[in-house]
Amino acid sequence: MEEIKFLCDFMLGKLAKYLRMFGFDTKYEKGIDKIKMEFIAKTENRIIITRNSYYKEKENCLFLETDNPKEQLIIVLDKFNLYEKIKLATRCLICNELVKRVDKKEVKGKVPYYVYQTKDEFSYCPICQRIYWAGTHYKNMKEFLEKIKNAGGRSRTGTDF
Ligand SMILES: [Zn+2]
Structure with a gap:
């Protein structure tokens, strides 16, 4: 379906x-x-x-x-x-695009320091490049x-x- x-x-x-x-x-x-x-x-x-x-x-x-x-x-x-x-x-809230998983090291410096320290799973939107975490x-x-x-x-x- x-x-x-x-x-x-x-x-x-x-x-x-x-x-x-x-x-x-x-x-x-x-x-x-x-x-x-x-x-x-x-x-x-x-x-x-x-x-x-x-x-x-x-x-x-x-x-x-x-x-x-x-x-x-x-x-x-x-x-x-x-x-x-x-x-x-699983989806970008702004673009409606499916987000992709990204390695933690790739988002270093692109997310707030505290977030980087405390989160392990990140994804990003291929359209607007926004980074998501839980x-x-x-x-x-x-x-x-x-x-x-x-x-x-x-x-x-x-x-x-
Ligand atoms: Zn997006």
């Missing part, structure tokens, strides 16, 4: 980052109109995720009522049954993921993190 791909509308920047952090191919572009959005979705076989009720009943679209990014994330994970497909920290944000997302998994998967509200 082909990998699921998303296209988030301009209201959903944070959700797009979360989805990327969980390893899902998620396109997010500011300032594109409906026509372009639908064109991208169609040609790249992406599901439109949107806050625009115009898409409420449309095929291959998910309309989100809540503007809370964490709730949105849970809805998407539930809706498409993505829990088993999560691959944390930091606080990653840890929070991991905990959040455990929380929603333990709670059984179905949509809940009021998750705080």
Whole structure:
């Protein structure tokens, strides 16, 4: 089966980052109109995720009522049954590109000293060259993921993190 791909509308920047952090191919572009959005979705076989009720009943679209990014994330994970497909920290949060592992010695001087001293695993984005490591944000997302998994998967509200 082909990998699921998303296209988030301009209201959903944070959700797009979360989805990327969980390893899902998620396109997010500011300032594109409906026509372009639908064109991208169609040609790249992406599901439109949107806050625009115009898409409420449309095929291959998910309309989100809540503007809370964490709730949105849970809805998407539930809706498409993505829990088993999560691959944390495999994608650049900015470019949506798959990151590549890199040797620790290669990042010397390119990451904060403390990070270099305390972390062993690094990856980088071949497009923007950003270097990633398992930091606080990653840890929070991991905990959040455990929380929603333990709670059984179905949509809940009021998750705080
Ligand atoms: Zn990048």
